[in-house]
Amino acid sequence: MDRTELLKRLRERLVARAERLGLQADELDGPLDLVRSGLLDSLGFVDLITELEQELGCEVDLAAAFDKPGATTLDGVIDLFLKP
Amino acid sequence: MHEYDPIHLFERAAHRWSDRPALRVEGRTITYRELDAWSNAIAERLVDRCPDAQRVAFTAEKRANSYAAVLGILKAGMAYVPLPPDGPRARWQSMVDQAGVKFTVGAVDLPGLEAIAADEGAASRSTRNASGQEAYVLFTSGSTGGPKGVSVSRANVAAYLEHQLSAHAFSENDRFSQFFALTFDLSVHDLFVCWSVGGCLCVPAANDLMRASTFAREEGITVWFSVPSLVLLMQRMRALPANALPNVRLAFFCGEPLTWPIVRAFGAAAPDAELFNLYGPTEATIAITSFWISSASLQQEGVVPIGTPFRHARVRVIDDELQLSGTQLAAGYVGNADATDRAFLVDPSTGDRWYRTGDQVREGADGNLHFVSRIDDQVKIMGHRVEPAEVDAALASLMPNGHSLTLAKRTGDSVRLYTFIDTVADHLALMHELRRTLPAYMLPERIITVEVMPMTAHGKLDRKALLALIEHG
Numbered sequence: 001m002d003r004t005e006l007l008k009r010l011r012e013r014l015v016a017r018a019e020r021l022g023l024q025a026d027e028l029d030g031p032l033d034l035v036r037s038g039l040l041d042s043l044g045f046v047d048l049i050t051e052l053e054q055e056l057g058c059e060v061d062l063a064a065a066f067d068k069p070g071a072t073t074l075d076g077v078i079d080l081f082l083k084p
Numbered sequence: 085m086h087e088y089d090p091i092h093l094f095e096r097a098a099h100r101w102s103d104r105p106a107l108r109v110e111g112r113t114i115t116y117r118e119l120d121a122w123s124n125a126i127a128e129r130l131v132d133r134c135p136d137a138q139r140v141a142f143t144a145e146k147r148a149n150s151y152a153a154v155l156g157i158l159k160a161g162m163a164y165v166p167l168p169p170d171g172p173r174a175r176w177q178s179m180v181d182q183a184g185v186k187f188t189v190g191a192v193d194l195p196g197l198e199a200i201a202a203d204e205g206a207a208s209r210s211t212r213n214a215s216g217q218e219a220y221v222l223f224t225s226g227s228t229g230g231p232k233g234v235s236v237s238r239a240n241v242a243a244y245l246e247h248q249l250s251a252h253a254f255s256e257n258d259r260f261s262q263f264f265a266l267t268f269d270l271s272v273h274d275l276f277v278c279w280s281v282g283g284c285l286c287v288p289a290a291n292d293l294m295r296a297s298t299f300a301r302e303e304g305i306t307v308w309f310s311v312p313s314l315v316l317l318m319q320r321m322r323a324l325p326a327n328a329l330p331n332v333r334l335a336f337f338c339g340e341p342l343t344w345p346i347v348r349a350f351g352a353a354a355p356d357a358e359l360f361n362l363y364g365p366t367e368a369t370i371a372i373t374s375f376w377i378s379s380a381s382l383q384q385e386g387v388v389p390i391g392t393p394f395r396h397a398r399v400r401v402i403d404d405e406l407q408l409s410g411t412q413l414a415a416g417y418v419g420n421a422d423a424t425d426r427a428f429l430v431d432p433s434t435g436d437r438w439y440r441t442g443d444q445v446r447e448g449a450d451g452n453l454h455f456v457s458r459i460d461d462q463v464k465i466m467g468h469r470v471e472p473a474e475v476d477a478a479l480a481s482l483m484p485n486g487h488s489l490t491l492a493k494r495t496g497d498s499v500r501l502y503t504f505i506d507t508v509a510d511h512l513a514l515m516h517e518l519r520r521t522l523p524a525y526m527l528p529e530r531i532i533t534v535e536v537m538p539m540t541a542h543g544k545l546d547r548k549a550l551l552a553l554i555e556h557g
Contacts, residue, residue, distance in 0.1 A: 017529075022516030035294075036170065038524025041466060042294060043313070043498050046320045063323035066295035 001056065006078050009055075013048065014039065028074065035072040045072055049080070056081065086242035090219065090272075091158050093245065093280035095120065101256050101282035108259075108303060109148045109287040116282070118204075119152065125205035126156025126189055133200055134187045139221060141165040141180055142189040142202070144266035146287050149202040153189040154266070154275065158238070163218035165233075166266045167192060169290075174521045178230040182419045183221045221418055222269050222366055225526065227460070227471035233418040234269075240369040241272060243411035247394040248277055251374070252334060256282030259331075260307045261300060263288060263314060268467065269366045270338055274309060283307070297323040297353075300332065308335040308357070311467035312342045316497055319349050329354040338362035338371050339467035341455055342388040347377055363390035363455065366469075367427065367439050369412040372397045373453060389452040390445070400438070405459055406445040407438045414439075463492040463499045465525045475503055475528060478521045482514055483507055487537065490528060493551055503528040504550050506537050530554070 014028055021039055034040050040048060046062065053059055060080050070076045085092055098106070098120040107114040114122075130140060142153045144166035157164040165183050167176045176194055179185075190202035219238045223231035260278040262285050264271040278285045286303040288296065297318050300308065308329070315337075318324040332354040337346075342361045351359060364371035375391025393399045397410040407429070416424030429438045444456040461472050472490040479488045486507025492499050505514075511531045518527055532553055538546040 021527075022512045022514075022519060024512075036290075036524075038519070038527055041498070041525065042317050043320065043466075045294075046317060050320070062321045063295060063298060066292075067298065071294065 001081075003078055003082060006081060007074065009052075010074055010077060013051070031070075031073055031075060033070075033073050034077075049077070052077075052081065086239055088242040088246040088249070088280075089238055090241050090245060090276040090280075091155070091238075093276065094155060097256075097279055097282045104256060104282055105284040106279060107148065107151055107285050107287070109146065109151065109285075110289070112148060113284075114148060119155065121206055122152040122204045123155030123159055124207035126152055126200070126202060127159035128207040128209065129200045130156065130160040130162060130187070130189070134198070137162055137187045138218070139163045139165050139183045139185050140187050140189060140200075141167055141176075141183070141185045141192060141197070143167050143169055143192055145169045146262075146266075146290060149190055150266055151275070151285070151287075152204070153202055157189060158219065163220050163235075165221045168265070168267045168523060170524060172520050172522070175231065175523065179221075179223050179233065182223075182230075182233050184419075218415075220269075220272070222267060224366055224469045225462070225471040225474050226423070227462075227473040227477075228423075229474070229477045230521075231474075232420060232423055234366045235415045235418050236269070236366070236369055237415060240412050240414060241276065243396045244273070244369045244371070244394075245276055245280060247396065248273070249280055250395070254278075254281040254283060254307065254334075258283040258306045258334075259304050260285050261288075261303075261305045261309055262286060263293065263296065263310045264467075268339075269370050270309065270467075273336075273370050278307075293317075294321070295323070297321075297328050300329050304331050305329070306331050306333050308332045308354070310337065311339040312337050312346050313340060313466045313497075315346050315350050318353075319346075324349055324353045326352045327355060330356070332357040334358055334360075336360050336362050338364070340464045344382065344384045344386060344388060347388060348382055351377075351379070351382060361388045361390060363453075364412075365408075365439070365441055365443075367414045368397070368408045368410075368441075369414060372408055372410075372412055373399070375452060387455060389448060389454045391452050398436075399453065401445055401447060401453075404444045404446075404456070406441045406443045406453065408441060409436050409438045413437055461492065463501075465499055465501075468523075468525050470501070470526055472501055475501060475518070475522065475526060478518055479503070479505070479514065482517050483509055489537065489545060489547075489550065491547055491551055493554060501526070501528040502551070502554055503531045504534055504537070504553070505531060506534055508533065 065071045065080045098116040102117040105113045106116040106119045140157045140162050188199050191199040219241050221233045223233050226232040262274045288299045292299045335357045359377040361375040362371035363373045373391045373393050375389045400407050444459050446454045475490040476488045488505045490503040538549040540546045
C-alpha cells in the first residue's frame with residue numbers, strides 16, 4: 001500500500017471524528033497531532049493503530065514508534081506502517 | 085511551622101543533598117543546590133514586584149521553569165495556580181478570575197496579567213516567607229458552570245506528607261516518576277514526597293506518556309505513580325511485557341478505579357514492586373485512603389479496594405456515601421461559598437467539617453472500603469474528573485432555544501461523552517465553540533440531534549433511550 005492510499009484510509013476512519021473538533025474532513029492533514037488536538041484520546045489512538053494492523057495484516061512496533069517526535073500525527077502513523 | 089511543611093522539607097533536603105539531582109527534565113539534570121537557588125530567585129522577584137499577591141499563576145508545562153515556579157511561589161508565601169498548557173484560553177480566564185490572580189511567573193497570554201520572569205538567577209537575600217497559608221488552587225469540573233477551584237493549604241499538604249513519609253521507606257536513591265499534569269493534585273505527591281527525601285524527580289516530555297515504559301527504564305524509575313489508565317495504555321501498546329520495569333520498588337495508583345487485571349499486568353512487569361491503591365478527591369488533598377496489594381491476593385477479578393484511611397483522616401459512610409474529615413480537608417472552593425456549603429458539612433454536635441465525596445462505597449468485613457460507583461453523574465476520563473453537565477452549561481449560551489443533555493457511556497475500558505440536543509444546530513459550529521471553553525478530554529464524542537427528548541413514564545428524561553441512539557448511528 002502506498003502513502004496516498006493509507007492517508008485515504010486514515011481519513012475515512014477519522015472523518016466521523018473530525019466533527020469532534022469542529023473540522024471538515026479535508027482539514028485532517030499530515031501535521032495535525034491526533035492526540036494533543038483532542039481528536040482522539042491516547043487509548044483511542046492505540047485502538048486506531050490496532051484496527052489498522054488488523055486491516056493491513058501486519059504488526060508495528062508501537063512502543064518504539066514514540067521514540068520519534070510526531071508519532072501521533074497522521075504523517076507519524078503513515079511512517080509507522082510504511083517505514084517499519 | 086508544621087514539621088512536614090513542604091517548603092521546610094524541600095529546604096532541608098536541599099541543604100543535606102545539595103549536589104544530588106533533584107530534577108530530570110527537558111534532557112537536563114538539575115541539582116538540589118541549583119533548584120533551590122533558582123526558586124529563591126523567583127521568590128525574590130515575586131516579593132519585590134508584588135508583595136501583596138496571594139495567588140500566582142503559571143502555564144503548567146512539563147518544563148524546568150514550572151518546577152522552579154512552584155517552589156518560588158511557595159517560598160514567597162503565595163499559592164500557585166497552574167494553568168493547563170493546552171488551554172483553552174477561555175478556561176484560563178475563568179480560573180484567573182475566580183482565583184483573583186494578577187501576577188504570573190512566565191508570560192501567560194491573557195489580558196491584565198503581569199508576568200514575573202521565570203529565568204534562572206541568583207537571589208541576593210533570603211525571602212522565605214513561612215507565613216503563607218495556602219499552597220495551591222487546583223480546578224476541577226463543575227456541574228453548574230465553569231471549573232471550580234479547590235483551595236488547599238500548606239498544612240493540608242503537610243498532613244498528607246506526614247502520613248506518606250511515615251508509611252513508606254523512601255530514600256535519596258529513589259527516582260520518582262512525574263507522569264501527572266501539574267494541574268492535577270496527584271502531582272503534588274510526586275514533587276514533594278520526592279523532594280522531602282532527597283530523591284530525583286523524573287519528568288517525561290509531553291509525548292512521553294505514550295512511551296511510559298521506555299521512559300521508566302531509561303530513567304531508572306524506582307517509585308511509580310500513575311492513573312490505572314496509563315497501565316492499560318502501556319498494556320495495549322504491548323509495552324508491558326514481564327520484567328519491563330525491573331527497578332520499580334514502590335508503585336502507587338490513584339485517580340480511577342483500579343482493577344485486578346491491571347494490577348496483575350503491572351505486577352508481572354515490575355516483579356519487585358510493592359503496590360498500593362490510593363484514593364482521594366482534590367478536596368481532601370491528594371489521597372486519603374490506601375490499600376496495600378498483597379501478592380497473595382492477585383487472583384481476583386473486579387475492582388481493588390480503596391483500603392483504610394490515613395493517620396489524620398476520619399471517614400464515615402452516610403446513606404452509602406463516603407464522607408471525609410481531618411487535617412487534609414481543604415478550605416473549600418474559591419469564590420464559591422454555595423458550592424462549598426453544599427460539599428462541606430459542619431457536624432452541629434462536634435463542629436467538625438466533613439466533605440461529601442459523592443462516592444458510593446461499601447465497608448468490607450475486613451475493614452477495607454470498596455468503591456462502588458458515583459451517586460451523581462461525575463465520571464473519570466483518564467483520571468480527570470468530568471461533570472457531564474459542564475458541557476451542557478457551556479452549550480446553554482450557544483443554543484438559547486434548545487436544550488442539551490450530555491451523558492457518559494462506558495465502552496470496554498473507556499468512558500466517552502455524548503451530547504443530545506433537541507434543536508437544529510450546526511454541530512460543527514457547536515463543537516468549534518466548545519473547544520474554545522472546554523479541555524479536550526471534556527469534548528463529547530458526538531452531538532446527536534433528537535426531535536424531542538424521550539421521557540420515561542415518570543416524566544424524567546429517558547437516559548437509556550438516548551444512549552441507545554448512539555448505537556444506531
